[in-house]
Every structure is written in structure tokens, then in C-alpha cells.
Amino acid sequence: MEFLETISTKFNYWIYIIIMMIGLYAMISKNNLVKKLIGMSIFQTAIILFYVSIGYKENATIPILYHDQVHGAQHEEAGDQNELSNAVEEAAKEIHVAADEQAEHGLEASHVDHPSSLEINPDHFANPLPHVLMLTAIVVGVATLGVGLAITQKLYGEFGSIEESEILEQIKSAK
Amino acid sequence: MIWIFDIIILVFLVVTALISLQVKDLLSAAMIFGVYSFLMCLLWSGMGAVDVAFTEAAVGAGVSAVFLISTVLRTKRRSSD
Numbered sequence: 597m598e599f600l601e602t603i604s605t606k607f608n609y610w611i612y613i614i615i616m617m618i619g620l621y622a623m624i625s626k627n628n629l630v631k632k633l634i635g636m637s638i639f640q641t642a643i644i645l646f647y648v649s650i651g652y653k654e655n656a657t658i659p660i661l662y663h664d665q666v667h668g669a670q671h672e673e674a675g676d677q678n679e680l681s682n683a684v685e686e687a688a689k690e691i692h693v694a695a696d697e698q699a700e701h702g703l704e705a706s707h708v709d710h711p712s713s714l715e716i717n718p719d720h721f722a723n724p725l726p727h728v729l730m731l732t733a734i735v736v737g738v739a740t741l742g743v744g745l746a747i748t749q750k751l752y753g754e755f756g757s758i759e760e761s762e763i764l765e766q767i768k769s770a771k
Numbered sequence: 772m773i774w775i776f777d778i779i780i781l782v783f784l785v786v787t788a789l790i791s792l793q794v795k796d797l798l799s800a801a802m803i804f805g806v807y808s809f810l811m812c813l814l815w816s817g818m819g820a821v822d823v824a825f826t827e828a829a830v831g832a833g834v835s836a837v838f839l840i841s842t843v844l845r846t847k848r849r850s851s852d
Contacts, residue, residue: 611781615788622792628850630797630842634804637835638788641811644823652818659819722819730823738830738838745842752846759851 608649616642629751629758633744640737644730651723659724665716773817780814797850801839808832 603610619642622635748758755763787810791803808831816824 607778607781611785614785618785618788618792626792627852628797630839630846631792631800631850631852634791634800634839637804637831638792638807641808641827641831644827645811645814648815648818648820648823651820656819658821727820727823730820731826734823734826734830738834741835742838745838748842749845758846 608645608652612642612646612649615645627760629748629760630745632760633741633748636744637737637741640733640740644733644737647726647730647733651726653719653722656720656722659721659727661716776817777814780810780817784810784814795850795852797843797848798840800850801836801843804839805832805836808835 616639619635619637619639623632623639626632626635751763752758755766757763757766784807787803787807791800791807794800794803808827812824812827812832815821815827
């Protein structure tokens with residue numbers, strides 16, 4: 597039973613391993629160059645799946661603060677002081693300093709609320725750090741796919757084939 | 772994420788990856804690879820990675836499929852394996 601639980605709760609990781617090995621197999625053993633590149637893309641998305649699965653938490657939502665969570669907290673009285681609310685207070689002080697400077701120049705300083713408590717539990721949000729890293733990986737992946745397909749088109753213009761074995765034969769016979 | 776959707780999408784991911792590599796027609800391989808990318812995008816949006824999901828939907832499924840189809844049109848459509 598413990599074994600079944602280990603498998604079912606980490607199902608993403610098992611599938612990630614399977615998809616990655618499918619991609620690696622295609623890159624090595626497929627004869628067609630376009631098929632090889634599709635295999636490379638599958639390999640890349642499998643790795644991205646692994647990283648996104650790391651950032652996932654049970655019962656967690658998307659890592660975005662809602663309007664109520666920020667502005668609702670400003671009207672509440674001071675709760676427990678955590679690091680985040682200290683940071684928000686410092687930001688509010690800076691706004692006050694800027695507003696005072698504006699007042700010196702004859703402008704009417706608008707009223708700035710003190711955000712006294714901003715309670716955010718990080719357990720309720722998915723970890724955004726792997727997401728940000730993988731955004732870059734997706735763009736790099738499509739760039740490598742584009743370069744590979746461009747080379748495939750040039751090879752087809754040169755050899756008249758996109759099969760690896762035929763291209764290798766022509767190279768050998770030309771020597 | 773609802774676990775039954777999770778399992779269904781993951782199984783379909785493996786199936787579409789295998790089909791897109793096994794099919795002999797390269798144009799249908801490109802389209803099934805687009806299906807694979809959209810399934811991956813669904814899975815990521817379910818896991819709370821919406822930014823990664825819509826980048827994958829636009830770049831992975833859209834632009835990759837266009838690149839593959841344009842290559843297939845400029846070269847051969849049939850594949851030996």
C-alpha cells in the first residue's frame with residue numbers, strides 16, 4: 597500500500613521519465629531528420645514538466661496576489677508583524693517622502709494609507725521560481741527547433757533527401 | 772488539481788508523443804505534436820503555472836507547428852520510419 601501511494605502521488609515524475617526516454621529514443625534511432633527534431637522537442641517539454649512539477653503544491657493556487665488580498669489588508673489594524681509587512685511599510689514611507697517633496701513644490705499631497713498588515717501564506721501559492729526559469733527554456737526550445745528545421749531545409753536542398761541514411765550514403769560516395 | 776484529469780492528461784501525453792513519432796506522414800506528425808503541446812499546456816495551467824502554460828500554447832503549439840508544417844511543405848511529406 598505504501599508502494600502504491602509512492603507511485604500515485606509522484607505520477608507526474610514517472611510520466612516525465614517515460615516521455616523523456618521516448619524523446620531520447622526518437623533522437624537516437626529515428627532515421628528522418630524532422631522526426632529527430634520532434635523527439636528533441638518532446639525531450640525538452642519533458643524536462644519543463646519536471647521543473648513545473650517541483651513548484652506545485654497541494655491545494656495551491658496560481659502565484660498572483662488578488663486585489664482584495666492587498667487592499668483589504670490596508671484597512672485592518674496591525675496584526676503580527678512579519679517581514680513582508682515591514683517591507684510594505686518601508687515602501688509606504690518612501691511614498692510619503694515623495695509626497696512630502698511634492699507638497700514642498702506647491703502640490704497637494706494625497707492621502708496615503710498605511711498598509712498595516714499583509715498576511716500572505718506562501719503555502720497557498722505555487723512556487724513561481726521554477727516557472728520563471730522554464731519560461732526561458734520554452735523560448736530557447738523553439739529557437740533550437742527553428743535552427744534545426746532550417747538546417748534540415750538546407751540539407752534537403754543539398755542532398756534531395758531528409759533521411760539520415762541516404763544523406764550519409766551520398767556523403768560516403770562523394771568521397 | 773483534480774487528480775482524475777491529471778491522470779487522463781498524462782496518459783494522453785504519452786500516447787500522443789508515441790503516435791507523433793510512429794506515424795509515417797510528417798504533416799500528421801506535426802499536428803499530433805501540436806496536440807501534445809496543448810495537452811502539456813493544460814497540465815501546466817492545472818498545476819498553477821499559467822505563465823508557462825500560455826507561453827507554451829503560443830510558442831510551443833503555435834509557432835512550432837508552423838515551423839514544422841513549413842518545413843514539411845518545403846521538403847518531403849513522407850517519412851521512412
